[in-house]
Amino acid sequence: MKSNSDILILGIESSCDDTSAAVIKNDKILANITAGQDVHKLYGGVVPELASRAHQKHIVPVVSQALAQANISAGDLDAIAYTRGPGLLGSLLVGSSFAKSMAQALGIPAIPVHHMKAHVLAHFIDSHLPVPPFPFLNLTVSGGHTQIIKVSDPFTFDVIGQTLDDAAGEAFDKSAKLLGLPYPGGPEIDRQAKSGDKNRFTFTKPKVEGLSFSFSGLKTNFRNFVEKETRRNADFKRDNMADLCASIQHTIVEMLMERLVEAAALTGIKHVAIAGGVSANSYLRTQLVAVADKYGWQTYIPPFEYCTDNGAMIAIAGYFEFQNKERDTSLSTSATARWEM
Template sequence: MPESKIIYILAIESSCDDTSAAVLQNNIVLSNVVANQKIHEEYGGVVPELASRAHQQNIVPVVNQALAKANIDKNQLSAIAFTRGPGLMGSLLVGTSFAKSLALGLNIPLIEVNHMQAHILAHFIKEEPMSPPTFPFLALTISGGHTQIVKVADYFKMEILGQTLDDAVGEAFDKSAKILGLPYPGGPLIDKYAAKGNPLRFEFPKPKVDGVNFSFSGLKTSILYFIQRKTKENPNFIKENLEDICASIQHTIVAILMGKLKKAVKFTGIKQVAIGGGVSANSGIRKALQEAESNLGWKTYSPKFEYCTDNAAMIGIVGYLKFLNKDFSTQDVTAKARYII
């Protein structure tokens, strides 16, 4: 798409428990500020009511910080982009209401963004020496709330080829960590311990699901029963085998993801594969993709770590692309907890 003039986009992300604001100059990120909500750690997961309250407290200082870091005055902004969905309704309402009010006050366009599209299009943020995928490509979106394989024909022409029938892969990681007694969020901890473990030490069943759809609920149950059985035999089983358990769990989950990706590549003939979402930071899936480049002739794309988890920069790049198309929202727009690509 042509870049006819300098465009400044303020982006706001509030789909779950991170309040984030970013400023983009065209497709270049000037600032990307994220306020995490530590309060959920003591509950072992995100509490929606607490999340929405924290967003209300965080959104003004986060936006101010993003503008200050970008050295931009609010009157220089060309448009406000915000996450409309999917996500937690209470959290989305905070970001949506703030974005609508600010756009109205500044008399500039308002741009709604699909959170899952943003995870995919984060690859088009201009970052040297990284280059974006060319169309068409396959996108594997993996997070705490979603697991999808998407065929991407253009910026806004996407088709879901397969998705989870029950739990998302990020939830499978976090629930497995909880079974092992690890704190929330446990996915990164499984990745950390897995680095020192034997991935073939323990075998877990892989769900049999048709096509390129996923299922993780059965895997979580099998891990739970396995740990219960082993700790009954040996109360110190987890402590004595933690690294091998984590490595085996991660190996199984990555094998499930890669198995479905291979099917999708064979089905479509598309060998360009990009990943996005919080779980795309996982070292196991990144290593598996690198091996696929060498062994299968794929071209793979992994986002920078700061663009893996929920962040406003990815909302901003979608806002920029939509701005070029003059694809603006009205003040009647409302948040959508369920928002399909």
């Protein structure tokens, strides 16, 4: 039942290979439906053309299911929020075009949402977990982005550190592919690492200035090491899989934690959160808690279902934007593969 003070928003996410729609009433999720795309497993990574075609196939059923699960009709909606970018342009166009068309037909606002901001704002979904107070630091880690962000309010995001080349999620996926693990590789490395020795192998951590990250050198070092050892022993990867996964995972997470410690010291902020697909990594979560205990931080870790790309995070971002008098609701706003925060 909707009261006059309630705000109902449909959130649509289509930035990569997940088609997702969610319905939010104020800050409470009523439905969050996601359709994945198994076709990419055949290629060991996301194929943009196949992704956009799959979005076209999935978007109507996903939105319909979300509305049905939320027990509302389209006419009950106050606005539709959609991912404008960044992401794969073809995929973004499917979601944004659908959202703007639906909003225009219903006579309600279509609200463009920044994908990475939405990952951060997922912390504010009503999930009975503590909500970070402003300002807080957020380590956002995904397949395409690695950033440390100072969040001053729902509309003010300052990137104070980010990768100079590859993202941490890409380092996970490329390392997994090299080891012959199935796509997506990050969760496979996490699973294999649980029975491995994280100190068995040591890999190079590139030295960069400030709060920046760099993972390309680590990927190269890991590849060269594995290929060298495989030439000596054809079964090297199979015989050492758990230790290799644990060691590369430990190195990536250690790099993330080192920069986060520096950022907290520099800003004096002791409220620290993580977000993005890689925030579902179990080792990253445990290490964040361990570092927080050491430095006296208060940490905020989102529920697993709001870590990877999902419509709920777009819906909560849309909820905040709906209350912003300066929000952009122009139907001429176009999707963009690159969108600076």
